[in-house]
Amino acid sequence: MxxxxxxxxxxxxxxxxxxxxxxxxxxxxxxxxxxxxxxxxxxxxxxxxxKSKDGIIQAAYRRFLERLFEAAHGAIEARRELTPQERLRHYLLANLSPPIVTPESVLLWANFLPLAHQDAAMAEIRELWYERTTHAFRELIHEALRAQGREPDEVELRRLAVAVNGLIDGLWIEGALSAERLEIRELQAIGLDAASRLLGLTLGEPA
Amino acid sequence: MxxxxxxxxxxxxxxxxxxxxxxxxxxxxxxxxxxxxxxxxxxxxxxxxxKSKDGIIQAAYRRFLERLFEAAHGAIEARRELTPQERLRHYLLANLSPPIVTPESVLLWANFLPLAHQDAAMAEIRELWYERTTHAFRELIHEALRAQGREPDEVELRRLAVAVNGLIDGLWIEGALSAERLEIRELQAIGLDAASRLLGLTLGEPA
DNA sequence: CTTGTTTTTATGCAGTTGCATAAACTATGC
DNA sequence: GCATAGTTTATGCAACTGCATAAAAACAAG
Known part of the structure; x- marks a missing residue:
């Protein structure tokens, strides 16, 4: 026992x-x-x-999203000394590193996704963290551009955020599911270079 | 009956x-x-x-991937009159349109993914179509660059293919899951613009 | 140690699962 | 029409499912 x-x-x-x-x-x-x-x-x-099986599944989903979010934000929070561009760079790198880029995280995400599409309670959990993540992306991009003297209008900012967000999500999945074919370091190099081109910034290379 | x-x-x-x-x-x-x-x-x-339940699930997975692949390739096959750049453009647009960009296709993909990671037979099916898709992306990008007088080395081509592939996959998911927040037309505009910047080409806008 | 509360197990139940089998049905060649 | 082969249903079974309940165990306070 x-x-x-x-x-x-x-x-x-x-x-x-x-x-x-x-x-x-x-x-x-x-x-x-x-x-x-x-x-x-x-x-x-x-x-x-x-309360029920659904209860523990929902708790697990919450915990999972919370961990993903914190793995990304741990890289930039309480680091006020970084320039906006460095903050964006660190955020992108964290999103292209373990524990975010692992088969486990992508598999968990894929397993939960259909539930979040059928079940109202799961959808609500998803919505909450989706808001937080996209907002974070938007702000980081906004600040980085502003630091370069560029002030994008709302439409432009939205488009850039969608593009960079999509790029990172796609690379996340690609990197996690084909770890043999694609080293983490190369994934990061590709991601930083691509984001640089999308935003017209110079985000450098992985350390 | x-x-x-x-x-x-x-x-x-x-x-x-x-x-x-x-x-x-x-x-x-x-x-x-x-x-x-x-x-x-x-x-x-x-x-x-x-033969068994697994049998029909595998057949369904095969059919699903086949349809995704054909939805993309239907846009360019038997159209030899197109320039390499137009072919790439059409291919990207098809990948950012229904029936590829629909909740159904993303949900099916998410539901099958974990199976393809546990079951050997499902993994084999996945592998086959993954090869075909990435190869197609590579070739289209290669031809489009070559038509501009640029001959990328193998590493560069690989990196560009991974970046564009990731971008399109990410936008696919984003577009399919938040259709209310993101019109298809805008998704396509974002995708073409982003791919143009990544490749240093001018792929234009959605028709 | 005893009492009382909180945590954990043991057991059972009605409903569902994949699969097997035989019976019933439908089409087709003669 | 009628026998034969090819389809479809009906029925049943052992295993498993989420959940409920009561008994047992672990702990804290006196």
Whole structure:
């Protein structure tokens, strides 16, 4: 029998087990019994900490998006000494590095996406983090351009943000799914160079 | 009782039912009984046309990738009158139009992706079409640059292909999942403009 | 140690799953 | 028309699903 633990800890273990299970075996295989196995616990325990299976899936989705977001923002937050251009550069690099660029993260994203399209609660979670991410991209690009004396109008800024966001997302997937064919360093070089051309900036090369 | 039909026709109906079912309700809900419902037949029939459930899922994956590929290539094949640059332009536009840019296609892609990562047979199917797609991108870019008197070395060409491929994939997902926020026409304008900047070409605007 | 509360397991249930089999039906050649 | 081969359905089964409940175990306070 699993030794008794702090509630919060148990909850985290169960959420992590859910994410591991989904990443490894897919959402179809993520049953309450299998999630409990991954956590080293019996299946009834999940219902003690979560209202239903949907509950733990939603919690796992929240945790997953939160981690993606923090992995990107950890690279620039509390670093006020960076120039706007450097901030953008660091942000792009973080989005083209592990733990964001890993098969696990792309697989989790792909597994959750259909749920977020059918289930209202999942859609709401998705919406929240989508807003935050696109807003962050927009602001970083805006500041970087402004620092160069360029003040893009709203339409132009929106277009640039969509293009750079799309580019990074596409490279993220490409890099994560074909790690053998594409080194992280080269992925970053391609991403920085492409973003530089799209924005008319010089973002340099990976360190 | 469903009236008797030509074998090939029945098979197509079952495959289409599978794709519709997965796109609408997700891979987890795609049981043999539900697929049979979508096709308007009883569940036993699936086992008559396919060895197992995996069999019909694989056939559906093949059909799906085949359609994506043909939707893109239909725009340029048997059109030898186009210049290399126009061919690239048409190819990019097709990749940023329905039926490629639709929620259904992105959802199908997301639902199949985890399977292609676990199951060897599914991985093989994915590999085949991945090769074809990336090769096509490479060739189109290569020809377009050559027509401008530029002969990129292998590394440069590879990098450009990865960047443009990533860009288009990212815009594909972005456009399909937020159709309310992003008109197809604007998506195409963003894509053509971004590809132009990445390649140093002038690909124009959507018609 | 005993009492009481919180956490964990054990067990069971109704519904669903993929798959197998035999029966019923439909078309076609003679 | 009628026998034969090719399709489709009907039915059943063992395994698994999410969820409910009660019993058991772990812990904290006295």
């Amino acid at each position: 699993a030794t008794r633990r702090d509630s919060n800890d148990r909850e985290n273990v169960l959420i992590d087990a859910t994410l591991t299970c989904i990443a490894r075996e897919g959402i179809s295989a993520a049953t309450v019994r299998k999630i409990a196995d991954y956590a080293g616990v019996t299946n009834g325990l999940i219902r003690f900490y979560f | 469903a009236t008797r039909r030509d074998s090939n026709d029945r098979e197509n109906v079952l495959i289409d039912a599978t794709l519709t079912c997965i796109a609408r309700e997700g891979i987890s809900a795609a049981t043999v009984r539900k697929i049979a419902d979508y096709a308007g037949v009883t569940n036993g029939l699936i086992r008559f046309y396919f």
